[in-house]
Amino acid sequence: MSNRLKNIFKEVRRYIMDEKLNFIKKLSFFDSLSDEELNIISNISKITTYPKNSILYYENDINNKIFFLVSGLLKVYKIDKFENEIFLYHIHKNSLISELTTLLDDSIHCFSNAEFIEESVVLEVDFSEFKKEFLSKFTLVNEFIHEILLKTQQLHCVVNRELVFDATAKVAYTLQNDLEMFNTLKRHEISFMLHIQPETLSRVLKKLKRNNIIDSENTDIVILDKEKLNSIIRG
Known part of the structure; x- marks a missing residue:
């Protein structure tokens, strides 16, 4: 060569x-x-x-x-x-x-x-x-533990979403924690992901908008009142 x-x-x-x-x-x-x-x-x-x-x-x-x-x-x-x-x-x-x-x-x-x-x-x-x-x-141990704890937290959220939350709380939680993803996906994809009917998702979004908790800009959702959204999640 x-x-x-x-x-x-x-x-x-x-x-x-x-x-x-x-x-x-x-x-x-x-x-x-x-x-x-x-x-x-x-x-x-x-x-x-x-x-x-x-x-x-x-x-x-x-x-x-x-x-x-x-x-x-x-x-x-x-x-x-x-x-x-x-x-x-x-x-x-x-x-x-x-x-x-x-x-x-x-x-x-x-x-x-x-x-x-x-x-x-x-x-x-x-x-x-x-x-x-x-x-x-003992390098990156704290970072590694932190990531594993985040995984555990994600699984706790899955349990809450599937066994504790009603439809409104499911939508509120997703808006709070995954707003960018929510605005990226189509509505039927979100309803499938949350295991609720598309009509239910539409009804919940209308209720949140009517209560001035969210608004929409074009097709994107904007959060107006984070505290009210949190109160829905906390029940």
């Missing part, structure tokens, strides 16, 4: 590494790392772009990587025995995707399905190397 080709390959490799580091730096999870530590993350990971409607993993899949959503939107759901989709929650950019139940095993078991709602960029980190290079040295 000529020196010219070698130099071209070096430049391409340097460009790819720089691009990967730029993506890694978009994740607040890694904010506390030094440049040297960021390079370690880069060396044990890869960046993948997924098209809209593609699947990251299926329920019962097993992998050896932890996934972070750099940009985009991910839907997490399960399938019941009648092949119906049961929506759980969305994962937004700058978040840990993976569902972790133990650090004793290098294999990560998937307990749900994950589908991209829009084109998304994912950082995939080798789990075994991540534990060896960081967690075993």
Whole structure:
């Protein structure tokens, strides 16, 4: 191989590494790392772009990587025995995707399905190397615990939404916590996600608007009174 080709390959490799580091730096999870530590993350990971409607993993899949959503939107759901989709929650950019139940095993078991709602960029980190290079040295432990606690909170919200909230509280909670997503999706998609009828969703939105809690600008919902919205959620 000529020196010219070698130099071209070096430049391409340097460009790819720089691009990967730029993506890694978009994740607040890694904010506390030094440049040297960021390079370690880069060396044990890869960046993948997924098209809209593609699947990251299926329920019962097993992998050896932890996934972070750099940009985009991910839907997490399960399938019941009648092949119906049961929506759980969305994962937004700058978040840990993976569902972790133990650090004793290098294999990560998937307990749900994950589908991209829009084109998304994912950082995939080798789990075994991540534990060896960081967690075993008590680096990123607090960040890791924080992300796992956020996952637990998401599951608590699923329980409330499905077992405690009525239709109005479901809509209010979604508006409070997922307004951008609410304004992105079609109304029938939202009603399907919340397991309510489209007519019920329309009726709830009209009631919230009539009570000056929300308003609409073109087709987008705008929150006017966050306190009243919270009071609906609290019951």
